[in-house]
Amino acid sequence: MGAIPFPKRKVSKTIAKKELALLEAAYPHAVTALAYGNPFELLVAVILSAQCTDARVNLTTPALFAAYPTPKALAAARLADVERLIQSCGFFRTKAKNIIGAARALVAEHAGRVPETREELEALPGVGRKTASVVLSVAFGEAAFAVDTHVFRVAHRMGLTTGTTPLAVERDVTALVPESKWRFAHHWLILHGRTICKAQRPLCDRCPVRELCPSAPKKRAGRVRSGAAGAEVRRRSRSLSKASKA
Numbered sequence: 001m002g003a004i005p006f007p008k009r010k011v012s013k014t015i016a017k018k019e020l021a022l023l024e025a026a027y028p029h030a031v032t033a034l035a036y037g038n039p040f041e042l043l044v045a046v047i048l049s050a051q052c053t054d055a056r057v058n059l060t061t062p063a064l065f066a067a068y069p070t071p072k073a074l075a076a077a078r079l080a081d082v083e084r085l086i087q088s089c090g091f092f093r094t095k096a097k098n099i100i101g102a103a104r105a106l107v108a109e110h111a112g113r114v115p116e117t118r119e120e121l122e123a124l125p126g127v128g129r130k131t132a133s134v135v136l137s138v139a140f141g142e143a144a145f146a147v148d149t150h151v152f153r154v155a156h157r158m159g160l161t162t163g164t165t166p167l168a169v170e171r172d173v174t175a176l177v178p179e180s181k182w183r184f185a186h187h188w189l190i191l192h193g194r195t196i197c198k199a200q201r202p203l204c205d206r207c208p209v210r211e212l213c214p215s216a217p218k219k220r221a222g223r224v225r226s227g228a229a230g231a232e233v234r235r236r237s238r239s240l241s242k243a244s245k246a
């Protein structure tokens with residue numbers, strides 16, 4: 001199966017919550033795949049991860065952090081040197097400017113520390129809502145739900161949202177999950193998108209939510225159907241069978 005169109009309608013809240021509970025059970029220990037040792041390193045790694053895989057970032061950051069272990073060191077770095085160290089990441093020129101700019105802002109405005117509020121984080125160069133949400137949730141344990149490309153795709157396929165922007169998707173998904181679990185839900189959806197609900201070829205036959213998912217392939221007539229429609233068909237046939245026995 002190639003890339004599949006998103007469902008046009010959301011599933012019911014009950015189905016959506018069941019789907020998320022199944023993902024929670026499937027990925028109980030999901031954490032960020034980015035390697036970092038402190039909030040500063042996480043901030044830099046997340047900025048580098050835009051349009052780049054976490055695996056690629058993890059190959060890049062050891063040398064970068066060895067050369068510039070603190071915001072003060074990175075703030076004083078030469079642009080060309082940083083570009084050379086991160087050139088295997090996409091958009092490395094812009095990212096080099098951003099991480100140096102962010103380090104300078106940390107030194108100038110935050111005493112060399114990563115701030116812990118969304119407003120302050122989003123004021124840093126290269127930091128948007130998604131990056132701020134990852135730093136808040138992963139580094140500081142705050143209730144935040146970051147929407148990246150995997151989260152956007154998986155949430156749509158599962159019928160959790162029809163939102164056309166990351167913020168709309170964030171609002172729809174966070175309305176389905178207790179606030180205390182927002183930061184974990186982000187990882188459930190990302191890990192699911194990376195391992196099963198892949199962009200081009202989702203592995204629906206191995207998916208824990210296939211019986212409820214509106215994007216799961218329907219089996220031909222005469223066979224048991226999968227997805228939410230299949231669940232409804234099975235529910236009706238059980239009721240019919242009970243009625244005929246009565």
Ligand code: SF4
Pocket residue numbers: 157158196197198202203204207208209210213214215216217
């Ligand atoms: S059944 Fe699973 S893998 Fe297939 S589209 Fe739905 S969530 Fe993705």
